[in-house]
Amino acid sequence: MESEGHAHLLESSSQSQEIQKIRRTSRACLQCRSRKQRCHVDPDNPVAPCQRCKAASKACSFESETPRGRYHPYESADPSSRAYEQLRSELSSHRRRIEELEAAVGITAQASPILHPTNGDYRAGQSSSASISSNSPATQQQEMPRVPKRQFTMDGVSLGAPIATLRTLANEDEDEYSDPPALPRMPPPSDASPYSMRTAPHARPSAYGLDPLSQDIITVDEAQSMFDIYFQNCHPLAPLMSYHTQRDATELRHISPFLFTTICSIGARYWHCQPSSSQSWLHPRYPQIIYQLDQCIMALLLRPTSADMCLETVQGLLLYAQWMPLEVPQPGATTLPRSRFNDVSAWSMIGHAIRQALFIGLERCVYAFSGPPAEVTEEDMRRMRVWVNLVSCDHHLVLTARLPMTLDPFPATRVARAFGANPRAEPTDLRYAGLCELIAIVNRAARHSGDAALCALDAVSLQKANRDLDEWDSVWTVVFSSSGYAQFNTQMPFTALRWYRLGLNVVSLGPGFFSGRPGEQREPTSPALRTSIDAAASMLHCLSAEAAHAPLGQTLRALPRTPLTVNPKALASFRFSIDAYWVTHAFATVFLALAFERGAIDQDLNIINSQMAPMRVPPHEASLLARLVCLASDIFDHTVAHPPAAHYREIVFNTKNSLFQPKPVASPPTNGAGGGVEDIFATIMHEGFDWTMDPTTWSGGYGAVPVAPPMAYDGRG
Structure with missing residues (x-):
């Protein structure tokens, strides 16, 4: 003890002599230095205030400074020094309390873990008795003592996937969130709890803090307005959300920031949606909202946590896949916003949703x-x-x-x-x-x-x-008609019925129908062709006002030969459709026009003999084909302010122009570089076609051809 005290005394005197050698101006506090006054320093306590500051009852910089070397002990203030000392004091206090608790329960001091810094991070380390190098014989002969986080037991551990099983046994808590249990695949129906995947209340998802409300991009009222836009207009078309329990924006934001951001992006997409509006429907800060949505998806895919493995994540991915964001051009650009929707992006996002769904x-x-x-x-x-x-x-x-x-x-x-x-x-x-x-x-x-x-x-x-x-x-027509559903024939699932009919029968037509080569002719009376024509015509006709008042079972050929007008209610719903619906309805329009140009049908959609030459005369304005194509053009024209519709509008517009363009008597065989409807159809059906490309850049020159008179929008219901 005397030797230790003597050593401490020598060390203190050595430090005081070293401080005395430093120039007086270098030892002045910041306050005295700014006033150019002499500073009286306590040589024995480098963090004590100087006499002038102490007498004036002012804060002295010496109280927050830390010695930083032999020649500049008070070079600058370190505001974290006081917090560091306080933290070290608290750690010492906690260590003493841990030792007292260990002594009370009978744990020896050598078995208690200590905290040691590793690259600035405090982690549970080895015991003090195990601080010898691992190469020493003592550590090789003696097993290192351990203290498990909890009592080790294999009770209740199910044999699931290897990683999940080992994680359960190791009691690892990745990212400080509770991991979901290892779930058996397809349990019997008698399972009392078929699923139990809700995370702990303290779990934090990967998108925490990345939503547009946390980033001060939108306000709480704007977020709720975006939710109202989605639930009033988009939700009935793909009702995967719960209308009564998930409409509150603030509550859903705390549950899933990713789902909250996805719904906000959809609502911001239709922010200024008015039937007579010709301006952009997008929210003024739509690009910033989409940027935060991209950040949420990046965090979900690259840094997922167990809190992300929930139903809300699957909902967010499905909403993203069905209403994909728009790429807004830079200010001053002449191009329109472009949709991200294409087969690759939809395939990717739905694939992620399937993985998440199967995981939970x-x-x-x-x-x-x-x-x-x-x-x-x-x-x-x-x-x-x-x-x-x-x-x-x-x-x-x-x-x-x-x-x-x-x-x-x-x-x-x-x-x-x-x-x-x-x-x-x-x-x-x-x-x-x-x-x-x-x-x-x-x-x-x-x-x-x-x-x-x-x-x-x-x-x-x-x-x-x-x-x-x-x-x-x-x-199902009887089911919905007896249940009191209004205009159910223009809503899901009857919209899906028409598309499934068209899609299945078009597949069976084969490449011979689309190629137009003489060696690949269609059958004289193909049932698939008849069904395809009827399905495509029904997809367009159901959006007309005449279809809303027509009795059930009435065929298209029994309609009066009057112009078809757009149904305002159907149009109000159609403008909020999922992205894939724009593709299907544009496809139906092109399919009818192509069948007419190839000589498969006449202007009233009747199947004609395959041996007859294709029609070289444009269809009459009163014909069923002309009325349906003009109806489709009117539908897309009334949604021109909506960016995805603008791209498909060009397809429908060019199809109508080409259909009503007089054809030459002898047309050379097409090789894919002509200007007819078949070339538009080939572009649409080509594998890998990017639906987001700007249609104004297409070659083919459809802009200067005569067109049929447009049919005005009739506001009558």
């Missing part, structure tokens, strides 16, 4: 509807809505992009009617029930044909699919 066991939601309806919870309904929407998106890509399907729709189809008739069901759930049965028809046709991507479809499978679609139409 979303496919098991169907088991909840196998028992009594009273046992179905609101959470069961929420999960079933999301699962059906995911399955429908997966199968919609089969017909729009010829990409293989992934999910099995039949478990959901078996309980679809129980889901739609449940007392907790929302009005849109019955539509999902009908959509489930439609999806099963498409899946069955693909499986029977042996091609999951439906690139080819044999006659037997097509005949069975058409028969099933007709039966579905007759059954």
Whole structure:
């Protein structure tokens, strides 16, 4: 003890002599130096205030400074020194308390872990007795003592995936969030808790703090207005959200910042949506909102946490895939905003959604509807809505992009009617029930044909699919008409019915119908061609005011030969459609015009003999074909302010111009470089076609040809 005290005394005297050698001006505090006054320093305490500051009751810079070397001990102020000393004092206090607790429970001091700094980070380290180098014989002979975080037990550990099993045994808590349990695949329906994937309340998702409200891009009122726009206009078209429980923007933001940002991006896309508005519909800060959405997706894909493995993440990915953001050009640019939607982007986002859904066991939601309806919870309904929407998106890509399907729709189809008739069901759930049965028809046709991507479809499978679609139409028309649904024929799932009919039958027509080469002629009376023509015409006609007042079962050829006018209610709903609907309706228009130019139909959509030469005279204005094409052009013209519609509007506009352009008597065989409708169709159907390309850059020169008189918009309902 005497030697230690003597050493401390020598060290103190050495430090004081060293300080005395420093010039007086270098030892002045900042306050005295600014006043150019002599500063009286306490040589024994470098952090004590000087006498002048102490007498004036002012803060002295010496109190927050730290010695930084032999020649400049008070070079600058260090504001963190006081916090550092306080932290070290608190750590010492906690260490003493830990030692007292260990002594009380009988743990030896050598077994207690200590904290040591590693690259500035304090981590649990080895015990003090194990601080010897690992190369020494003592550490090689003696096992290092450990203190587990909890008592090790294998009770309750299920044999799941290797990583999940080992993580459970190791009690790792990645990112300080509770990990979901290892879930068995497809448990029996008797499982009392079919899913339990909700994270702990303290869990923080990867998109935390990245939403536009946290970044001061929008206000709380604007966020709620965007939610109202989405739920009033977009939600009925793809009702994967819960209308009664997820409409509050502030509450949903705390649950899932990613889903909150996705809904805000959709609402900002239709911010100025008015029927007579010709200005951009986008929110003034739409680019900033989309930037934050991109940041949320980057964090979700690159830095996911266990808090992201929830139903809200799947909902956000599905909403993104169906209403993709727009790329807004720089100020002063003449180009229009361009949609990100194409087959690759949709395939990618839906693929991520499928992965997330399978990770949380979303496919098991169907088991909840196998028992009594009273046992179905609101959470069961929420999960079933999301699962059906995911399955429908997966199968919609089969017909729009010829990409293989992934999910099995039949478990959901078996309980679809129980889901739609449940007392907790929302009005849109019955539509999902009908959509489930439609999806099963498409899946069955693909499986029977042996091609999951439906690139080819044999006659037997097509005949069975058409028969099933007709039966579905007759059954569900009665269901919806007796349930009091207004204008159900223009809404989902009947919009999907028409597209499925067109998509399936177009596949079976084969490349011979589209090529126009003499060696690949169509059959004289192809049932697939007849069904395709009727389906394409019905897709366009259902948006007319005449269709709203027509009796059920009336055929198109029985309509009066008057111009078709746009139905305002149908148009108000159509302008908020998912991105894929713009593709399907533009495709239907081009298909009808192409069939006429190839000589497959006449101007009233009647099938004509394949041996007859194609019509070289434009259709009459009063013909059914002309009225349908002009109706399609009017529909896209009234949505011109909407950026995605502007691209497809050019396709429909060019198709109408080409259709009414007089044809030469002898037309040279087309090789893909002509200016007819077939060349537009080839561009649309070409694999890898980028739907986001600017249509004004197409070659073909459709701008200076005579067109039929446009049909004015009629506001009568």
